[in-house]
Amino acid sequence: MAQKIFRIEGMHCASCAYKIEKSIKKIKGIREASVNFATKKAYVELDENKVNEDNDIIKAVSMAGGYKAFSENPEEKIIENKEEDPEIKEMNEARKRMAYSWIFALPIGIIMILDMVTSLKIPYLDYVFIIFAIPVLFVFGWKTYVSGVKSARYMAFNMDFLIFLGTFIAFLTGLLKFVLPIENYAAIGAMIMAFHLTGRYIEAKARGRASQAIKKLLMLGAKYANIIVNGREKQILTSEIKIGDLMIIRPGEKIPTDGLVVKGESAVDESMVSGESLPVEKKKNSKVIGATINQDGVLYVKAEKIGKDTFLSQIIKLVEEAQGSKIPIQEFANKVTSYFVPVVIAITVLTFFVWLSFPEVMKSLASYFSFIPWINLNAGTITLALFASIAVLVIACPCALGLATPTALMVGSGLGAEKGILIRRGEAIQTMKNVRIIVFDKTGTITKGKPELTDLIVIASGKKGKLDERQVLQLAASAESASEHPLAKAIVNAAKKQKIRLVNVARFKILRGRGAQAIMKGKKVLIGNRKLMHENNINIERFEADMQKLEGQGKTAMAVVFASKAIGIIAVADTLKEDSVSAISELKKMGFKTIIMTGDNERTAKAIAKKAGIDDVLADVLPEEKAKKIKQLQKQAMVVMVGDGINDAPALKQSNVGIAIGTGTDIAIESGDIILVKGNLQGVVSSIRLSRETFKKIKQNLFWAFFYNVVAIPLAFTGLLHPIIAEIAMAVSSVSVVTNANLLRRKKNKI
Secondary structure: EEEEEEEOOOOOOOOHHHHHHHHHHOOEEEEEEEEEEEOOEEEEEEEOOOOOOOHHHHHHHHHHOOOOOEEEEEOOOOOOOHHHHHHHHEEEEEEHHHHHHHHHHHHHHHHHHHHHHHHOOOOOOOHHHHHHHHHHHHHHHHHHHHHHHHHHHHHOHHHHHHHHHHHHHHHHHHHHOOOOOOOOOHHHHHHHHHHHHHHHHHHHHHHHHHHHHHHHHOOOOEEEEEEOOEEEEEEEHHHHHOOOOOOOOOOOOOOOEEEEEEEEEEEEEEEHHOOOOOOOEOOOOEEEOOOOOOOOEEEEEEEOHHHHHHHHHHHHHHHHHHOOOOOOHHHHHHHHHHHHHHHHHHHHHHHHHHHOOOHHEEEHHHHHHOOOOOOOOOOOHHHHHHHHHHHHOOOOOOHHHHHHHHHHHHHHHHHHHHEEEEEEHHHHHHHHHHEEEEEEEEHHHHEOOEEEEEEEEEEOOOOOOOOOOOHHHHHHHHHOOOOHHHHHHHHHHHHOOOOOOOOEEEEEEEEEEEEEEEEEEEEEEEOHHHHHHHHOOOOOOOHHHHHHHHHHOOOOEEEEEEEEEEEEEEEOOOOOOOOHHHHHHHHHOOOOEEEEEOOOHHHHHHHHHHOHHHHEEEEEHHHHHHHHHHHHHHHOOEEEEEEEOOOHHHHHHOEEEEEEEOOOOOOOOOOOEEEEEOOOOOHHHHHHHHHHHHHHHHHHHHHHHHHHHHHHHHHHOOOOOOOHHHHHHHHHHHHHHHHHHHHHHHHHHHO
């Protein structure tokens, strides 16, 4: 299966997106299609063996209502010129249409007001209204007309069709007035179109701000790279870099692509990855990430990943996926919008015939509000019927419903990306509100995943008196220096930190499951567990209590023996991350039950759980059993699984929401619903807060969108809304939904 992204032109309401979606899904070989009205993109999963041509999808998009589709590859696109950005281009065009339309509509508005509030009689007023309305409707509003008529031709009626009907019928009244006893609404039609174009511009501007996360990410990448070729420096485009190229990055320059430092030392600003402002020290063999900024030293970096495989491209892909994903609450809104325009047309026709058939009844209802300036019950029946019908056409707004969910999701996913929280599947935002249990993997999630020396107890004396800690550590580290075991590395690293010189050893041997042995200064050195001590007849009874105490603290205790004499105890532990205790505490305050799930023994697991403040323990769990444990817990409540995203992949998939923790380029892209770039647990707290705040905005948006239409359409039906006021209200409803979504940014510091 492959995923392709298409930019869609011509969508003007949520029902457009729904129809395009249905049309694409009819193609054989399409697994899933999601069309996002807010981003104006289609995300299509397909079987490349069955769907070979993009043209099939482009044709299906056109058949849905005359829309245009363009294949897009966001992973390799860099915005070099803001004017080339389709959204910027669309916004500029919308601004021009709005500005030019008001050149003609504003005089119309002034004349209308003067005509209503003064006794001034302007000659040839009907002609003036018609002449001024023509450029507004048929020049600057032409694109709306073409879209509306095209949608009717394909029987896929959209919002533009409602505007077309309302304004064109209003314009026709100006012509028909010369032969029929009706009012001239041509001026009203022009004003409606001007307000409609204004709303489109404001909406495009607000929507552009909501989707700026992708633009920011795209613009992070370096445009050029300096590489060493045959001993000489050469500047090339970043897109021309090949794996293995040696790049030179000077202070202040962006690192062109992911790679490995082969020479030099410097600090690198990785805030675009982790959200942390403090720079990260880099030296030989350190990994660096493309688009991060070199600060104070020259680095020579070998390119390891290019194009779509880079970390930045993976993040862009994730944010795109999040913005294109659908969440359950949106399905209802989609169904409503798909029937919206036909229902509005039916209500419009009903309105017209009700006013024609029962004029006195409708007038008596409207008479209670006769104080409203535009209610003129002395007008003819046809005029009143047209007045109410046009208002119904232009007041109804599926746009607000369609924008409610995706705009909030766009802002939320963008805000998360800035903080190193990547929402891979939007449905996780809604699911999160029902979660009650959070399960944590231990190693690399709650703990650092890197064992460290925590305790060293001297228990014997040498010829010159009692041995000191440095001597015991020297013997242990020297014996373990040839081992690759994580516990051995922890002991050796501790000796290096204290600048202890290691002694050469002979006949080093790893004793699986017990420890290691070596010959040093002609004498045997042992370091290991009780089993190893028993095998070599080493009496450990006198320090058994110390070992049990250390193990009760979640540490691995090992005895150190030199010349058949125990000289000390060394304890190594995978220590808690700095923020584990505070993060667990916050999660418990938020009402979650916390559980640790690990393959370690129960004593160690309970010790770690106690330190971290975790409620319950699932110990001795094999990797293949983790998913089964999650399934059992799901019988109690909905579950979040937090793990490294690789070994815990089955459990992450089984859980209701999987949160994958990773760092840098090792992030596990495919395993979690939410991915945390930073390797700490505070990100779990932040992701839950972000999900809750985003879903809150979605609910607010949907409420106001439904509320607006439920209230506005009946008012228009009864003739209480002036068509111009109705169009203003319609435009405001869409803009308010997008603006409310953007208010989510105010929660940035609380997430």
